[in-house]
Amino acid sequence: MSSTIVWFRRDLRLDDNPAWNWALKRKAPILPIYIHAPGEEQPWSRGAASKWWLHQALQDLSAQLKQSGSQLLIFKAETNQSSQSILDHILHSSGAKAIVWNRCYEPAFVERDSKIKAALTKQGISVESMNGSLLCDPLSLRNRSGKPFQVFTPFWKHCLQDPPRPPIHSDDLSITHSGHRSYSGQIPGCCNLEKLNLLPTKNWDTGISQHWQATRKSGLSQLQKTAIHCCNYHDQRDIPAIDGTSQLSAYLHFGQISPHEFHHHLIQHSASAETAQSGILRQLYWREFSAHLLYHYPHSQSHALKPEYDLFPWKFNRDHLQRWQDGTTGFPIIDAGMRQLWQTGWMHNRVRMITASFLVKHLLQPWQEGARWFWDTLVDADLANNTMGWQWIAGSGADASPYFRIFNPILQSKKFDPDGSYIRTWIPELRDLPAKWIHTPWDFPGHASLPKAASGAPAYPSPIIPHTEGRERALEAYRRFTEIK
Numbered sequence: 001m002s003s004t005i006v007w008f009r010r011d012l013r014l015d016d017n018p019a020w021n022w023a024l025k026r027k028a029p030i031l032p033i034y035i036h037a038p039g040e041e042q043p044w045s046r047g048a049a050s051k052w053w054l055h056q057a058l059q060d061l062s063a064q065l066k067q068s069g070s071q072l073l074i075f076k077a078e079t080n081q082s083s084q085s086i087l088d089h090i091l092h093s094s095g096a097k098a099i100v101w102n103r104c105y106e107p108a109f110v111e112r113d114s115k116i117k118a119a120l121t122k123q124g125i126s127v128e129s130m131n132g133s134l135l136c137d138p139l140s141l142r143n144r145s146g147k148p149f150q151v152f153t154p155f156w157k158h159c160l161q162d163p164p165r166p167p168i169h170s171d172d173l174s175i176t177h178s179g180h181r182s183y184s185g186q187i188p189g190c191c192n193l194e195k196l197n198l199l200p201t202k203n204w205d206t207g208i209s210q211h212w213q214a215t216r217k218s219g220l221s222q223l224q225k226t227a228i229h230c231c232n233y234h235d236q237r238d239i240p241a242i243d244g245t246s247q248l249s250a251y252l253h254f255g256q257i258s259p260h261e262f263h264h265h266l267i268q269h270s271a272s273a274e275t276a277q278s279g280i281l282r283q284l285y286w287r288e289f290s291a292h293l294l295y296h297y298p299h300s301q302s303h304a305l306k307p308e309y310d311l312f313p314w315k316f317n318r319d320h321l322q323r324w325q326d327g328t329t330g331f332p333i334i335d336a337g338m339r340q341l342w343q344t345g346w347m348h349n350r351v352r353m354i355t356a357s358f359l360v361k362h363l364l365q366p367w368q369e370g371a372r373w374f375w376d377t378l379v380d381a382d383l384a385n386n387t388m389g390w391q392w393i394a395g396s397g398a399d400a401s402p403y404f405r406i407f408n409p410i411l412q413s414k415k416f417d418p419d420g421s422y423i424r425t426w427i428p429e430l431r432d433l434p435a436k437w438i439h440t441p442w443d444f445p446g447h448a449s450l451p452k453a454a455s456g457a458p459a460y461p462s463p464i465i466p467h468t469e470g471r472e473r474a475l476e477a478y479r480r481f482t483e484i485k
């Protein structure tokens with residue numbers, strides 16, 4: 001039988017992989033491929049930290065495939081070359097008559113893939129696409145009025161009516177076990193991973209490499225730990241100084257761990273299914289909700305989901321944006337978060353909310369600027385989650401926090417980092433500051449003489465704007481906005 005092409009995209013695993021499983025069942029030689037075509041990701045071409053992760057994840061997938069008796073073939077789209085033309089070339093060179101992939105639900109890919117599917121089908125190729133990345137496929141989900149959901153709780157309740165399937169175990173279905181052959185011919189034009197230039201040329205990634213192992217094995221061991229500690233999730237998930245959350249977001253984004261594996265494992269191993277369902281698994285459904293929203297409201301990737309919010313009177317200020325990015329706003333909880341992000345490629349969810357709120361409210365910067373910075377620096381950068389996270393904070397999203405609800409960075413800091421451990425970890429200048437002033441170092445009598453982070457570095461700065469002034473300015477902007485909208 002002619003070969004089957006398995007087109008890996010953001011499903012970089014072999015277990016619980018519907019597309020891989022489909023190909024194995026077809027019992028023909030399998031040709032696993034990956035195509036790097038950043039031009040097709042526009043306007044959200046992958047950011048730098050995400051590229052770092054992708055490099056490691058592809059390396060790991062190659063190793064998994066090798067172990068199962070196969071080989072990943074990597075292709076790079078040169079300028080003016082499309083995935084479609086590369087696929088035509090692979091189909092022609094290999095004589096394959098079937099191709100299968102797991103769907104990506106972001107606007108750019110939905111459009112591209114449907115064109116590819118139509119063109120290949122016309123050529124007589126058998127094309128299959130599967131859902132390998134979500135518990136609830138946005139294609140089929142609607143509320144009672146037949147419309148997409150816009151409110152989380154009904155969405156979640158609706159999803160719970162149809163419990164996710166258990167993961168597909170393909171242990172006995174690997175190429176070596178099943179006796180299917182891997183495609184053994186040559187395909188001209190495939191390249192090695194290094195040619196994709198995913199790794200940075202300047203070494204800003206030291207902290208990221210120290211913090212993460214972007215392999216499936218590492219994701220699985222993190223999943224084990226999460227299941228054990230999941231009963232404490234409710235009490236610990238908002239404390240940034242402790243590892244109280246799974247830190248599996250990047251593994252989920254790249255499909256190294258599937259949401260079905262995540263769900264199943266937590267239900268199986270946590271002390272009580274109810275605890276898991278209402279705690280961490282509820283968060284997993286926020287991921288589902290984000291994907292649902294982006295799929296049905298594709299304009300929200302760049303514009304306000306509620307269009308009137310595009311009229312919001314932002315006050316773009318390059319200097320303020322830069323200080324926020326650098327973690328030098330003078331508000332310790334904000335700066336700690338931004339520095340954690342820069343050094344590790346990840347930031348705790350509570351702090352993502354506080355830093356995002358500070359940018360769009362106290363500093364009146366457009367949410368898209370914050371989303372772009374997160375996009376470039378997060379290893380888990382995910383268009384649906386990032387878009388929804390920012391629009392939720394900016395008040396322009398579905399089921400969002402109203403704009404006039406403004407996080408107080410001082411109170412948030414006192415509540416969620418009471419002894420300042422998180423702040424001290426990420427801001428060395430404040431490490432020895434007595435607890436009394438850790439959240440408001442500007443009140444410390446010796447503020448001007450605080451130690452410097454490094455020789456030549458400026459001292460820890462005074463607040464970029466006093467909290468009350470920032471809050472009043474944001475509320476005033478909101479008042480003006482409600483008049484014009």
Ligand code: FAD
Nearest residue numbers: 245246247248249283284286287349380381382385386389
């Ligand atoms: P856990 O608490 O262990 O949760 C388990 C999983 O559920 C996560 O891995 C994630 O996939 C999902 N999840 C948890 N919280 C949320 C949420 N609020 N929304 C959607 N899914 C959620 N998440 C990303 O994966 N990529 C992003 O680019 C991203 N950008 C964000 C931007 C802003 C402004 C905000 C406020 C949130 C953003 N989030 C993003 C959501 C959330 O902060 C992260 O998913 C979470 O911090 C990841 O840590 P964890 O894996 O330990 O989460």
